[in-house]
Amino acid sequence: MNTEFAPATAYAPGKIILFGEHAVVYGRPAIAVPVLQVQAEASINPARGQPVSIDAADVGRHYELDAVPDDPISSIIRLTCARLRVAPRGFSVRVRSTIPVARGLGSGAAVSVAIARALAKSVGQELDRVEVSALAFEVEKLYHGTPSGIDNTVVAFAQPVYFIRGEPLELLKVAEPFLIAIADTGISAPTHVAVGDVRRAWEADRSRYEELFDRIGDIVRRSRSAIESGRVDELGPLMNQNQELLREIGVSLPEIERLAQAARDAGASGAKLSGAGRGGNVIALVREAVQVSVAQAFRSAGAQDVLVTRIG
Numbered sequence: 090m091n092t093e094f095a096p097a098t099a100y101a102p103g104k105i106i107l108f109g110e111h112a113v114v115y116g117r118p119a120i121a122v123p124v125l126q127v128q129a130e131a132s133i134n135p136a137r138g139q140p141v142s143i144d145a146a147d148v149g150r151h152y153e154l155d156a157v158p159d160d161p162i163s164s165i166i167r168l169t170c171a172r173l174r175v176a177p178r179g180f181s182v183r184v185r186s187t188i189p190v191a192r193g194l195g196s197g198a199a200v201s202v203a204i205a206r207a208l209a210k211s212v213g214q215e216l217d218r219v220e221v222s223a224l225a226f227e228v229e230k231l232y233h234g235t236p237s238g239i240d241n242t243v244v245a246f247a248q249p250v251y252f253i254r255g256e257p258l259e260l261l262k263v264a265e266p267f268l269i270a271i272a273d274t275g276i277s278a279p280t281h282v283a284v285g286d287v288r289r290a291w292e293a294d295r296s297r298y299e300e301l302f303d304r305i306g307d308i309v310r311r312s313r314s315a316i317e318s319g320r321v322d323e324l325g326p327l328m329n330q331n332q333e334l335l336r337e338i339g340v341s342l343p344e345i346e347r348l349a350q351a352a353r354d355a356g357a358s359g360a361k362l363s364g365a366g367r368g369g370n371v372i373a374l375v376r377e378a379v380q381v382s383v384a385q386a387f388r389s390a391g392a393q394d395v396l397v398t399r400i401g
């Protein structure tokens with residue numbers, strides 16, 4: 090029997106990691122938050138009797154599911170159809186996204202989550218956030234090596250999360266909202282490259298890296314307590330300490346250090362890279378009064394794009 094696909098559209102936000110990237114791959118906690126100003130949108134349209142066509146114009150791609158069976162978009166379509174027990178035919182998929190690709194903003198996970206949700210909606214089935222996150226995680230595993238699962242989780246839940254790999258998710262209560270400025274270095278850095286390099290360095294000197302990861306884990310726990318009790322002033326110094334450890338781990342770059350320092354000089358109380366590093370985004374904690382000057386400082390120091398997001 091052929092399934093009827095009704096027109097349906099769904100969305101998913103971008104994300105940033107506030108604290109704990111890389112160490113999270115090794116079992117330490119991390120904190121991530123959604124970035125609602127950027128999002129992925131997926132639309133399903135009925136196309137009875139047709140092969141599934143995929144229109145992902147933002148990344149310059151238009152192709153058929155059967156012609157490219159093993160890319161992330163094709164994979165989430167196949168996995169979601171299998172989960173929904175429907176055959177992958179008789180519809181088209183259109184993907185649009187304002188989330189920059191390969192900059193640590195979770196664009197891949199957001200595209201997966203939006204497609205899974207749109208397909209479920211299209212056939213009138215419910216997929217809860219845990220199921221959507223699990224489907225997106227399958228795709229992350231296929232294309233990103235050894236992901237911790239934090240990206241798909243925060244994107245599917247669209248709420249601040251305190252995440253430990255393999256443990257039940259804890260949503261984070263933000264007692265006092267705060268502002269984070271996000272600056273794009275303009276340098277694309279595939280996550281699996283930085284994660285692979287860290288893995289090799291860890292293999293070569295486990296005790297040193299385990300200690301660095303422990304210190305990051307402590308910072309994450311202290312940050313959680315500060316966020317949940319509204320002690321926002323403590324977060325800036327904690328970001329700076331996390332950045333020092335990320336530099337020691339080997340995932341910073343001179344360009345990242347320059348942007349972080351420019352933000353601090355312009356009044357941000359802390360700054361660090363966010364995500365895998367080696368490029369991607371630099372984030373800074375800003376008060377309302379300095380957000381414009383920090384954004385300007387980021388741009389003068391070479392940022393390609395800057396946005397400010399409110400957490401909580």
Ligand code: PMV
Nearest residue numbers: 110111193236237280364365
């Ligand atoms: O996808 P990104 O660039 O936000 O980085 C993922 C964060 C890492 O901790 C480096 C990897 C992971 O799977 O958690």
